[in-house]
Amino acid sequence: MTKTRILANVRRYGMWCTTASLLSLVVMFPVQASTPTWTVDITKMAFSPADMTVTPGTKVIWTNRDQIPHTVTSKDKGGVLSSKGLDTGDSYSYTFTHPGDYAYFCTVHPFMMGVVHVRK
Numbered sequence: 001m002t003k004t005r006i007l008a009n010v011r012r013y014g015m016w017c018t019t020a021s022l023l024s025l026v027v028m029f030p031v032q033a034s035t036p037t038w039t040v041d042i043t044k045m046a047f048s049p050a051d052m053t054v055t056p057g058t059k060v061i062w063t064n065r066d067q068i069p070h071t072v073t074s075k076d077k078g079g080v081l082s083s084k085g086l087d088t089g090d091s092y093s094y095t096f097t098h099p100g101d102y103a104y105f106c107t108v109h110p111f112m113m114g115v116v117h118v119r120k
């Protein structure tokens with residue numbers, strides 16, 4: 001085998017390794033790469049975390065961990081967040097696409113408040 005032939009083989013093998021590693025990444029992380037997801041627990045009469053900053057395209061999932069019903073409702077009338085009454089274990093989710101500050105509260109207990117900051 002000539003020197004150039006060996007070099008060509010080394011190069012081809014390197015290329016194969018790179019392709020194979022990239023492919024395995026795609027197979028292992030298909031969902032995480034496309035939709036970043038944050039979770040908020042509704043627990044002890046509060047949203048936890050109550051304040052978060054996410055990037056556009058992030059999905060936020062609220063889950064009621066309390067023994068009493070709560071809602072996730074935009075402070076602004078006609079805002080994007082508008083859950084039904086969430087019983088224990090129920091979830092509500094929303095995917096934020098536009099930058100902005102999304103303040104929300106619980107209509108059953110208006111002192112329960114939270115905000116999602118969406119920043120590029």
Ligand SMILES: [Cu+2]
Binds near residue numbers: 106109
């Ligand atoms: Cu509540």
